[in-house]
Amino acid sequence: KNEVEQSPQNLTAQEGEFITINCSYSVGISALHWLQQHPGGGIVSLFMLSSGKKKHGRLIATINIQEKHSSLHITASHPRDSAVYICAVTAGAQKLVFGQGTRLTINP
């Protein structure tokens, strides 16, 4: 079993829909990251959080430390949101453990 599990692996939705991507982890962490990888391969850091909730534009990330679970939400989704979303946790020794990613496709 991977230390970081994401669900779903693939998600297709229509423009405007509310999107939720989930991440569960089984190790103690100091921080959790949400990353976005576009088709060209470049990766952008969306959020780094250790508690509570963060919001940036249409993106919202939440984390529940007790339940070892985080969610990434996208409101009013748009085709340009289509990408692979990756959850990663900092689990000691300043290393990151990555989930397998969620491929999101937003159709116009």
Added chain:
Amino acid sequence: SQTIHQWPATLVQPVGSPLSLECTVEGTSNPNLYWYRQAAGRGLQLLFYSVGIGQISSEVPQNLSASRPQDRQFILSSKKLLLSDSGFYLCAWSVQGRSPLHFGNGTRLTVT
């Protein structure tokens, strides 16, 4: 502002040839530096990380090596490439693990 440079963007190398990928960071001091690999259709795999000059930690036994000759320079090398070394290699940095990760644009390596 901080920037990260990674080159080359693409590379095609024959089996058995050497490899050298370079990553440099600007605008910050003493960053944590990371090399990741992403095989086709797979998730990111940490290969090496460094918390300081000359300090390299290896995560996966393989025929790759890493070096950090300067504070903001991280090099990924191989003496003899294998077919299985093909993939997308990403360099990244963070501030002592306390900041978000900042990724380079990646190098797509094809070993033929």
